[in-house]
Amino acid sequence: MAKDIILLGPPGAGKGTQAHLLEANHAMVQLSTGDMLRAAVKSGSDLGKKVQAVMDAGELVSDDLVSALIDDRLNQIGPDAGAIFDGYPRTEPQAHSLDELLEARGRKLDHVIELEVDEDALVDRITGRFTCAVCGEGYHDRYKLPKVENTCDECGSHEFKRRPDDNEETVRKRMAEYRAKTAPILPIYEKRGIVSRIDGMGGIEEVRAAIEKVLAD
Numbered sequence: 331m332a333k334d335i336i337l338l339g340p341p342g343a344g345k346g347t348q349a350h351l352l353e354a355n356h357a358m359v360q361l362s363t364g365d366m367l368r369a370a371v372k373s374g375s376d377l378g379k380k381v382q383a384v385m386d387a388g389e390l391v392s393d394d395l396v397s398a399l400i401d402d403r404l405n406q407i408g409p410d411a412g413a414i415f416d417g418y419p420r421t422e423p424q425a426h427s428l429d430e431l432l433e434a435r436g437r438k439l440d441h442v443i444e445l446e447v448d449e450d451a452l453v454d455r456i457t458g459r460f461t462c463a464v465c466g467e468g469y470h471d472r473y474k475l476p477k478v479e480n481t482c483d484e485c486g487s488h489e490f491k492r493r494p495d496d497n498e499e500t501v502r503k504r505m506a507e508y509r510a511k512t513a514p515i516l517p518i519y520e521k522r523g524i525v526s527r528i529d530g531m532g533g534i535e536e537v538r539a540a541i542e543k544v545l546a547d
């Protein structure tokens with residue numbers, strides 16, 4: 331069976347980027363509660379309407395709701411695929427729910443990988459980021475503009491989008507939530523000896539190599 335891992339780190343640490351690279355190179359599937367919630371908001375469903383204001387404020391949606399999303403998504407991945415939990419669990423109750431959800435399926439967590447980052451640098455990273463609305467390729471106002479103005483390098487689209495919660499005030503709020511509620515779940519996994527810390531301020535390739543090293547253990 332492939333490995334089940336949690337990518338942990340404040341918003342903008344690069345969890346999503348690394349999850350996509352892992353998906354490309356391993357039989358692993360990204361399970362991002364943030365992506366699931368954004369899809370619900372976009373669809374205009376009742377769930378989406380309920381969570382939109384909470385997300386826009388940078389606060390956390392309810393534990394039961396995100397755990398139900400993960401429960402549902404875990405049913406869709408087979409036993410041979412590993413799960414990359416990205417943005418979940420974010421609180422202690424979610425960490426306990428995840429244990430139960432995995433145990434019910436005969437799975438267990440192999441690694442919790444924490445990406446360590448500098449908060450001020452992160453604000454700079456997050457407030458400039460945008461993505462292609464068609465293929466999802468990531469860009470940045472200061473660090474990675476499309477090679478041809480307003481044209482996606484990957485698919486040629488001219489449409490781009492920004493997350494509404496990627497403004498400085500909300501980013502600071504999301505980081506405070508991370509420090510208060512998410513960082514405290516690390517000791518649960520430290521007791522099991524499955525936590526690895528990686529310097530998340532390095533380049534994408536450096537961080538990727540460090541994660542691969544953990545997975546190879």
Ligand code: AMP
Nearest residue numbers: 363364385388389390391396417418420
């Ligand atoms: P993310 O894309 O992981 O940064 O998540 C964006 C927003 O979705 C967060 O600021 C929260 O409002 C909400 N969210 C995502 N995952 C969770 C979670 N596991 N628990 C509670 N709220 C979440």
